[in-house]
Amino acid sequence: MWRRVLLTILLTGLLFGLLYLRKAPGSYLAPSETPLIGIDFTLSTPSPINQQAPGGDKLVQTAWIPDWGMSAGLTSFAAKGANFDSISPVWYYLNDDGLISTKKRNVDETKSLCQKYGVKLVPSIANFDSEQFEKVLSDPDLLARHVQFLVDEVLSNDFDGLDLDYESVELKYQPAYLYLIREISDKLHAEGKVLTIAVISNWTNSDIFRGLRQTRQAQDLATIASLVDEVRIMTYDMTSYSSTFAGPVAPLDWLEANLRYLITLVDPQKIMLGLPLYGYDGWSNNPTIPKPYLGLYANPGAGAGQADAVTYQSLDLARANLVSDVIEEFSQEQLLTYDYEGKRYFVFYPSVASTALRIDLAKQYGVKGVAYWRMGGEDLNIYDLLDK
Template sequence: MTTLRRGARGNEVSELQRLLLEWGYNPGPIDGVFGAKTEQAVLQFQRDHGLTRDGIVGPFTWRALQSQLPGHQMYTIQAGDTLYKIALRFQISLSSLLAANSGVDPNQLRIGQQIRIPVPGPGPEPVLTRVVSGWLPYWVQSLAFQSVQNHPEIFHSISPFWYVMTSDGDVLSFPGAESSTVLSYARAHGIRVIPLITNSFDSELISIVLNDPVLRQRHVQNIVSKTVQMDYPGIDINYENLFVRDRELFVVFLRELKAALYAMSKLLIVSVHAKTDAAGAWSGAEAHDYVGIGQAADAVRVMGYDFHWQGSDPGPVAPADWVDAVLAYAVSTIPRNKIELGVPVSGYDWPLGQTATSVTYSFAVAKANQYNVPIALDALLGPHYTYMDIAGINHEVWFVDALYFGTLLDLVNKYDIRGICIWHLGAEDPKIYDAIIGKF
């Protein structure tokens, strides 16, 4: 294994963090970034095991970390073994076996290979093993921020909608941007504030900048300057509805931005449209090149929602079989430890033949109670119901509850990706946080 120290990034750092967690030390989220919390966990491990306390993971520290863990026994792979068969043999869950052997490729087992078998019993204090982030739209920032204040232990980072690009490459602020209340609270609780920049879903706006090298470089510098000036850990690029002809130029822009951010020790996160293949179901999805974006970005947020949207026919916001297919494609093109699934918590109310309005969980439940109609619960499609309003217009409502949200978390675990980003805070069923703790 490579010698690792603070500042290192990548899959081996993720493996280091998983090992530390299994030993009972808290390296922070399993995010592949060797930061202060991971370094502190390494120092504690080295102290407890009589190793040189330098915070550097060299051969001796690796050897100690990879020795038999407390609560585990070793097993040697034999002919015909699969992880599924081994899990059955030892009467443990496949997920716990995979978690105990995060560096093992289940499709490439070798006879004589050693793996760890978790032994049931008391373990270290549980911590979240996946990144949990959340988007805070500026138009409901106060409400969204309350969710963070109610559950500060849950969030690794938050991304408030604070900035919008312009056709001359500038970065303008939305109302409520750079809130000292949000910044001071987040920093006091160890939550990263990684603001979002949008192109307002404007294809032409981003196209003008991408196709002019001078404007493109000006935009890069403005983003980096803002990130450094405000001492953000990084930035979330949310440029949607691009022209397909700008697909390659968008990746060029991201590479240029990544290089400039990396020089300042800042992270690049990119939000992309969900799709199940390279072409996607519409032009905006096709214009997001998962391979190129995945190579340029430190993390990629796949917006796994709006299978049905405001302008579509009524239906589930993120049916589980579709999200499953979205993640299957995503992990085939982007490293798993870079992928965050954008998970919905809001829904839509469609008046018959009209455009839908967005609804929160509490609004959807209250509306069903108001009209005294039953809510059909569905763990794969989400809760839904119909009602007739006082004007005699029929409505169909689809939304998200903790049960359905938990199904989407199961898919995150299935594909072993980095974590989730919630769209959007303030709209959620309060019980989703119990689901997050239970699943992660």
């Protein structure tokens, strides 16, 4: 009997412990990113290891522009291009057959603005499907064609380089994946071009992740860093559009956890800290809840329980029905609250003030700069936090 009572007590304690980890302030873990073991992201103060000296090299900034948002992105770039080191329009994608499709939009305008401001044009190839990428990595002939096509595109269009954004790769193809990067690196560097790469957020070498576990393992950061000029870590979407609970996109303590880990593998002067220029709009059935991450549901108006992605310039409705707009205590991310048609909405988004905190963190860790996803629809004053 006493054993049964003891077992009941232990199981009850474990259950409450798990619930606490799930909902405790500072534990902003979207379902796809929830570790299988606990990690303390919360720090009372940043703990930099590579503080920049006054008057040292300044951080640089870059941004991606998606092909579907070129018009809005170029409007922003035209206004603030003088503050940028490079720009990366997403012009290349993998097809289902493993071949590359091009979506080069507004090329002449983009080139003209880059020349005007002295900004490097470094287009990006993006892929989010491991099965598509598998076709390339499992076929030596297709892999060679893939490499040569991208190199030829850079050279024939006189781009300054190339950005690789392969976001889903099976671990068994790691050798081919690293070989592909090395081949592109050798060919581009031989022509005086630059190579950058986007990598998945990562804050530990333990196999704790539920989402993109194999991709994180396949992305051998130390080896990759030796082959490229920039490692752009995608430290955003910790709470994503499909998360059950609303929460910050890039909480400050989570960013620092990523940096603490990354600098053990990568020269800080190759690291570009990824920062979001978007947020998510979710609502609660109960507008009296004390904290936004307790009991919030993603906005089903976007379909299938998914939240609405928003930019600073798309928040007119929210501002017209504003309840509050403050930097949230635990995440240090801007949190806008508004009421509409009987529901209370919560929008985590980047403001100038919250972005300044993240840039300060990047400076404290002595990294090369920041990389924004995505240019277009943002508060343009953010770009004045850094200049050339």
